[in-house]
Amino acid sequence: MSRFADRQGPIRLGMVGGGQGALIGGVHRIAARLDGAFDLVAGALSSTADKAKASGLEIGLSEDRIYHDFTEMAERESRRADGIEAVAIVTPNHLHLPVARAFLERGIHVICDKPLTGTMADATALKAAADAADAVFILTHNYTGYPLVREAKARVDSGALGEIRLVQVEYAQDWLAEDPSPDNKQAAWRTDPALSGIGGAIGDIGTHAWNIARFVSGLQPEALSADLQSFVSGRRLDDNAHVLLRFAGGARGMLWCSQVAAGAENGLRLRVYGTKAGLDWQQENPNVLKVTPLGGPTTLITRASKSTGEAAQRLSRIPPGHPEGFFEAFANIYGEAALAIRAHRTGDALPPHVTFPTLADGMEGVAFIAACVASSTANGQWTAL
Amino acid sequence: MSRFADRQGPIRLGMVGGGQGALIGGVHRIAARLDGAFDLVAGALSSTADKAKASGLEIGLSEDRIYHDFTEMAERESRRADGIEAVAIVTPNHLHLPVARAFLERGIHVICDKPLTGTMADATALKAAADAADAVFILTHNYTGYPLVREAKARVDSGALGEIRLVQVEYAQDWLAEDPSPDNKQAAWRTDPALSGIGGAIGDIGTHAWNIARFVSGLQPEALSADLQSFVSGRRLDDNAHVLLRFAGGARGMLWCSQVAAGAENGLRLRVYGTKAGLDWQQENPNVLKVTPLGGPTTLITRASKSTGEAAQRLSRIPPGHPEGFFEAFANIYGEAALAIRAHRTGDALPPHVTFPTLADGMEGVAFIAACVASSTANGQWTAL
Amino acid sequence: MSRFADRQGPIRLGMVGGGQGALIGGVHRIAARLDGAFDLVAGALSSTADKAKASGLEIGLSEDRIYHDFTEMAERESRRADGIEAVAIVTPNHLHLPVARAFLERGIHVICDKPLTGTMADATALKAAADAADAVFILTHNYTGYPLVREAKARVDSGALGEIRLVQVEYAQDWLAEDPSPDNKQAAWRTDPALSGIGGAIGDIGTHAWNIARFVSGLQPEALSADLQSFVSGRRLDDNAHVLLRFAGGARGMLWCSQVAAGAENGLRLRVYGTKAGLDWQQENPNVLKVTPLGGPTTLITRASKSTGEAAQRLSRIPPGHPEGFFEAFANIYGEAALAIRAHRTGDALPPHVTFPTLADGMEGVAFIAACVASSTANGQWTAL
């Protein structure tokens, strides 16, 4: 039983990473705050003391809960009566393992950005740490927080699409189409194998595409054949990946991710085709899900409309026609995390409709990256998953 | 100078209205919280004591700051050292005047939902109260918080569209296409003249359309000719309005709002045409602004992209392609309000780029409603504004 | 009985107007030819002999059937054994009456471009001529030839939309946003009251919008209130029109047409809302009709799909997903004309599904223009139709 078993009110949250100039830390902070379920009270936003302090003060942390050493943070917070109950990890990938381990060991729940780790070895070690800990682990594959992605999954699960035959998924961007400027921190670490791990685009956004495809289709992967490229001269990680997919039962698929597709912003799109119907969802206009029964007209299922089921409606805040977006979807993952953490407090079982990306999903994501790299290295050889 | 002149940290906020079952109160709470600039600490969420209490506890208010009488709330909060600095008013329209007055008189800033009031008399009285008070008044015409609406305005202001000739604005919904169920609180008061005032659809959403058209085009209205209908049998307020518009300098326009347009969700769309270019923005996919120079191709200006200017970028949180939506736009109004309140603390002038709907905009909105009603009653006679 | 009662094969067609440099003549020629039902064999493509000859030779007419005087053409063709059976009139509006009369008097069917005439007086005279003649009169309000416009009408007629409440129709262009170059023949005559008649934009494209709204909705007009403008300095006819509409039974509507809406190409859009459903069709992507039942999701009805009925399918040539466009829709009017002409040959009744814009529709269109002009002149007074 959690030492916070009797606690009411927002969950006290810490954050590691996300200092000034970082992108994803701010996203996590908004997501955590949006529904009022979390209260950010501590942070090691940078490993540099000065920057950690400046960053912490800027976002309103008490000076005594601003750290620059995450181990110290884990240590001290775990001993405070009002210590954090969960930590958000928003560092480059290579730190996910050590940071997560430090908090998991002390029973502090972890909300970790994706991919799980930069390498399979790290992933395995992190799994061991999580298995040994009495704490919840949530991976922020945030796109599964979109209500209509839940609706898509519910429709597949219900059999409305029939037997799934095809999964076409893509995630195209262009922000790395040229050599980034040196002061783009995000670009710097994402293109550095030491910080990012073995995957470039395939690790950063390919895993998102893979995760959402798996989440919605429910298909079990069998093997893949990948062709990875680094188009920008001197780049050490892939910036484009083409992947053929085979699933158990004979379904097939394609995954494309790119960070050099000139003109693409965040073009995540998932299409799933079954024997009875097909569906189509795009992140850039996420409040519409196209569903087409074979032989019938395409229907535009809008978020929170009467055409959506409970799985989508419980994650909506406002009637249809008022767009919810990226932050609300991300907040939905935090909302699921809050439910999981509260259930953990009391030992209650989590209701079946509560779902979030887990460590197992993270392991699968890293395995996906590794298989893509291996297949591409072997000139596209079909590689088991 | 404000008694909170030295205060740091989030602005302490109270709320009147927004109890269980209400829609817009929850929206304001998320908007206030999203960027961390406000802290909701007190509320008279309902005038019924039991419901006020249940509603307040549900959202985490301290029991001693849960009220059911807004005057008492204004009184007691104004005397607390940690009293609220601002109040959000999310009641039906007929209460905007008394509630706002109660807080304005005590120097508490007011963030009020639209329309300003249900009648012109109330609007005039509210203006008098605000003029007499040392407090900021913000009206939540939230659509002006969308970054690309700011971009649209900036482009008009810059002269990029040339001389404006035409403004086509519409806001179509269908949620009142049939007699609503009696337990739809929102529908109940919006269709009741005693609570909603003289305008139905024209008051609820017509004023939004009017406000955004005025905000972006910058045109000065001269006169309008309106045809208002109540299509649903027994309805006492308009549920559809067609309005022709004339602006100073010869520009013309059309405004359509409807709550009975079967299939429409929140179809707010603004098109502005000038001698040099036209633009087109739709709320349901708000991250794209279409701009077409005469003779050139339509360009899709996306939120936060390099094609946007400072006016839009300062209200964006995440790179383009990741959709921001309704809550972020609403939060932008709260963000502007926070800047205005902080400037008020210290007496600093507000930077010119900070802009929000004011009491004057609210007066204009009620005058617009009144003119529409008068014109329609006079069989569409052109009525001065 | 027609003198061509026994004739097989394509209908022999003549053309008046449509010489070199003209736009709409070429459109009629393609439309007439597309399905092989007509054979263009004679023409008075210009009133200037040289130009008439050059134009006629260019399109392959025999020299002996090239005329520059339409009366002579009517006379001589009516006496040839292989004379034309029908004539397409594609002149400026002011010639519609004399040309049509010349052919109608000789029993030659008339396929006339819209609007029917430039003035009400001409329209009345043309009606008299047509009433006196034993010939078919077809007006090329070509947009009613789109299969999905037929589908829309069929759905309204079937009651699927319930009782119609609202009709929103618009037709926006920008080709006259500036003073056109003098060698733009099309612009020259369309902006000249002597050639175009009393209506500018309202005559050229407003009548199209009006016609399609009437065709689909089936509503009977009662009155309108119009505000017409000429934005371009020195222009003698309207280039923009805003019109409020009232229909029998209480339905309301709005019509906007413009030739100065910067960025608009041929933005004809029709939306019809009933008590049970709404529909939305746009000419620029005419192969999709959006239909939304109240409370249900929008359905995308595609041309020739199983979701369309007979009225649409009989006018389709290719499976859905292969776009048919402007010429096919125009050809559908010619196709209906061919059926009507063939039925006239034998005296057979026309099957009820064959429908095309008639002289009565044309009269109604000119009456609509006249009412708009009158209402606008009277400062928007509601004017009966």
Add this chain to the structure above:
Amino acid sequence: MSRFADRQGPIRLGMVGGGQGALIGGVHRIAARLDGAFDLVAGALSSTADKAKASGLEIGLSEDRIYHDFTEMAERESRRADGIEAVAIVTPNHLHLPVARAFLERGIHVICDKPLTGTMADATALKAAADAADAVFILTHNYTGYPLVREAKARVDSGALGEIRLVQVEYAQDWLAEDPSPDNKQAAWRTDPALSGIGGAIGDIGTHAWNIARFVSGLQPEALSADLQSFVSGRRLDDNAHVLLRFAGGARGMLWCSQVAAGAENGLRLRVYGTKAGLDWQQENPNVLKVTPLGGPTTLITRASKSTGEAAQRLSRIPPGHPEGFFEAFANIYGEAALAIRAHRTGDALPPHVTFPTLADGMEGVAFIAACVASSTANGQWTAL
């Protein structure tokens, strides 16, 4: 020099295949007729005498020019003074070789539907026949007739996209998602290896996708890796294909074609990404080409607009905003064919802007099919092209 060197007027055309119940024959007839450049005067529309006669009469052929034996037709037409100058071949694939050979040998130009042949052996034999003949050979890869596909190519050729990195092309349908009814002739032969050849979806629509990708990108293929499936039980040819592509110079691509993608109609889409810009075109709304310079906004290039160049404008018939569609694009191929045939008459060189799919393109298409089948059979082995 052609025996028709002095001929004026439409080109006399014959047709083999395309009898009652066939789809593509009717398409060719409309395409040939639309611009008035061809006159269909002879046909062997079926190999069954009765059906050939009924089909021929129905479309207005003279009885003496209705054949059921294509060799006889070639023979007799080649001896008539008014014999056909060109023949359209719209039979199942297995007949392309013998039919084409019969006409080519007699100096009659061939306009042949795609793919060139069902097998590589047939393709080679056809090439030999064509090389030996004094006749033009045109393959109707009709999608290259869309003006905006020409515009796309022109922009790539001009260097506006920079160095091409990626080509993503897809063509998704669902008309074979289930076992077709036995009376669907089109489905029957397309799924029969004896008639269709070695490719199913990859032959029917994959070659279209391949052709348009090659046409626009100008890239030289190096190798592909394919995964072909037959999802419908008992189907002997592929109904879905996933293909990875490698081009000379390092560009990469993906091609997906499917006839079992529930909800897809004729979803041909091409995206090309270069170092400077990307473009996106979709057949289902072919009048818009999206072009996005890196770092700039997406521009919507519309057919015939001022933003298009000569390559697109010469193939447009009507101003932008009036949709041209499938038939017009197909007619553009016929238009190019007419220019080529006329140039052949006189021995004139073809102007460089006249372009159409040739026998070489057809050879390449069959080689593409063969490589896909070979690669898929070898479990996705990269196969040279």
